[in-house]
Every structure is written in structure tokens, then in C-alpha cells.
Amino acid sequence: MTTVLAISGSLRKGSYNSGLLRAAVAHAPEGVRVELYDGLEALPHYNQDLEDAGAPAEVVELREKIKAADAVLISTPEYNGSLPGALKDLVDWASRPYGPEASFYSKPVAVVSISPTDYGAVWAADHLRKGLGIAGARVADIEFTVAGAASRFAENGDLTDAETIGRLEEVLETLVQHHRALAA
Numbered sequence: 651m652t653t654v655l656a657i658s659g660s661l662r663k664g665s666y667n668s669g670l671l672r673a674a675v676a677h678a679p680e681g682v683r684v685e686l687y688d689g690l691e692a693l694p695h696y697n698q699d700l701e702d703a704g705a706p707a708e709v710v711e712l713r714e715k716i717k718a719a720d721a722v723l724i725s726t727p728e729y730n731g732s733l734p735g736a737l738k739d740l741v742d743w744a745s746r747p748y749g750p751e752a753s754f755y756s757k758p759v760a761v762v763s764i765s766p767t768d769y770g771a772v773w774a775a776d777h778l779r780k781g782l783g784i785a786g787a788r789v790a791d792i793e794f795t796v797a798g799a800a801s802r803f804a805e806n807g808d809l810t811d812a813e814t815i816g817r818l819e820e821v822l823e824t825l826v827q828h829h830r831a832l833a834a
Contacts, residue, residue: 651681654684723825727771733777745784758829759782761779764799794818
């Protein structure tokens, strides 16, 4: 069984990015389990003094979840042309200590984004991929940004757009293949 940890960069209750990841859980390929991470709001801002004093429990839990997963799928919204601060803090915490001890070190990761705008959070996804690469992650060469999010979900928050669901299934397959290639 391949385990994918899914992380939404949005804290909003009705988040399209969180909805996209719930759809990943529902449409995971056979032999793949997608687990949703729900601790982003509890993570403190990255602070070297906190790190030096011993990482807070929320950070330890995050790092353990990333290390335990075979791969990570992150969905990011875009705020003011970049990724949200809470997601940047997650990357900073999971990139330390630098090198092989870091949670993201050599971890297969895919970045997706969905937005109500016409651009699909393209810049945020690019910024996140760059940061993850610097953190040591093995970022999959996947471009999956979705524009016009509101038209792709039902009122209850379920992703209903067949094309988006199909592309999401392809992303999961590609991420799993990326993991297997790195594990071989």
C-alpha cells in the first residue's frame, strides 16, 4: 500500500483546495491510501529560537507524518501572487534540520492548485515547487492548476467536475510512479 499525505494550504472551512484533496481521497488509485493532514492551523510560525529549544509538538507530529508517508500531495491557494504564509511555515518546519534529517529530504512531492480566478493559482504553485526543491524534496514534474473553481464543486463542497477528477487521478498515478522510481 502506497501512502500519500495530502496537505491543503488553505485554512478556510469551504476551501476549494481542501475539497480537491478530499476528492483525491475518494478517487485514489487501487493500492493507494491518501491521508489528509489537518494540523496546518495549529503550526506556529517558523522561528529558529523555537527550533533550537526543541520543536513544538505540532511540528514533531508534522515531521513524523511526512516521514511516514511514501509521498506528499500539496494543494495551494494563491494569496497576493504567492503561497499562503501558513504553508510557507509548514515548508520551513519540514525542511529542518537541513539535509538528510529533514522530513522533506528526498520525499516525492506533487503540487496542485485550484482557484476561483482565471489563473488557477499558477504563481503560488510555482513558488511552492521552488521552495520544496530547495528544502530537498523530489518535486514531481506535474503541472495541475485549476481555474474557475466555483463551477467545479457542488454546494456541499464535493468536486463534481469530471475533467478535474480525471486529471486529479492522473496526478495521483504520476506521483505514485515518481515515488516508485525514486524507491527503486
